[in-house]
Amino acid sequence: MKFQGTEQYVATPELQMAVNACITLQRPLLIKGEPGTGKTMLAEQLAEALGLRLIQWHVKSTTKAHQGLYEYDAVSRLRDSQLGDDRVHDIKNYINKGKLWEAFESEEQVVLLIDEVDKADIEFPNDLLQELDKMEFFVYETQETIKAVKRPIVIITSNNEKELPDAFLRRCFFHYISFPDKDTMLRIIDVHYPDIQQNLVQQALEVFFDLREVRGLKKKPSTSELIDWLKLLMADQMSLEMLQNRDASKAIPPLHGALVKNEQDVSLLEKLAFMHRRQTR
Known part of the structure; x- marks a missing residue:
């Protein structure tokens, strides 16, 4: 699997090398660059070029790392218990899967885009270290471990709004998209x-x-x-x-x-x- 750009996306030789290196190393590719230089589009075109499904997680200032894994809807379960709903007996009915869970359980390899990681709290990248490194996480409510069936190709974008932790950077392959000549x-x-x-x-x-x-x-x-x-x-x-x-x-x-x-x-x-x-x- 080699990425060489597409008809809709002009990738420089340096960017092609970075993408292919992250695929070979099975490491997340951290892409930085000025806004509007095609960081998000890279993930879209990479998925198209390799014929893979794209899963997109667009990070906001209020986004928490656990939302990418799953969220437990305790409020809905309490309401259903009060109404006597039979669904309440299976806690899995109240587990909402996040984008990482979706990528991990896919039978086919996917491209996972974590877009604008620097928008979130400074602890956000650190909270995903284990999950992105080991490609697994533990669901406490159901006492099960979710492991990636096929390791996804992870593209992480940043607009350099804040510094990312060293521990997070060590686990990524880095490329800065220079402004085009x-x-x-x-x-x-x-x-x-x-x-x-x-x-x-x-x-x-x-x-x-x-x-x-x-x-x-x-x-x-x-x-x-x-x-x-x-x-x-x-x-x-x-x-x-x-x-x-x-x-x-x-x-x-x-x-x-x-x-x-x-x-x-x-x-x-x-x-x-x-x-x-x-x-x-």
Whole structure:
């Protein structure tokens, strides 16, 4: 099983090597990178390329590690006991399986995505050490051990919002998705818009990478935002002419709402444009 990217996903040789290394080592692959660089899509495309089912666990700030294993619904059991429901005699009726349990009990190998692990509490990764390492966990309510039938391919993503524990990092194969260079970006654009005008792409990329180089920008535009911006530019017949004949003193590009996502950055670009006009008078 070797991953080489797909028609919908451009994987660099370094990323391909990382994915295949994690499969060989049977270790979770920890993927970091800027938001919008395709971390989540990697798991989706990996599953498609290998013909495996994808199980996704999207982590939130309130997510607890045990929710990935199972949850015991004691409230429902108490209510059913008061109503005289026969289901109450089997505690398994009140065990809600989590995503790890679902992946472990699968007869076929699956791809398990633990998405944005750094959103949760700092203890969240540590609470999954044993389960991800041994591929098993114990259910106290039923006194049974759940072991993985087929070891899943585990992809864990992080946006670097907080540091992850060393003990957790030791159990992972790590890869950082660097922001694509212009050549890689051209390949990505070609995947999404194979019929796009190349002169529009060249002009748009020049504006896009210039914008990312602006010092002090709070949020640099990402790959996914570039794709959205190009879609708008293609829909606007005047966009190519606007890009080709743009005033260098105007730091804000046309349809900038697809690229610049907060008022601080808009204000910064307006100040830079004002300063440029004063210097060129």
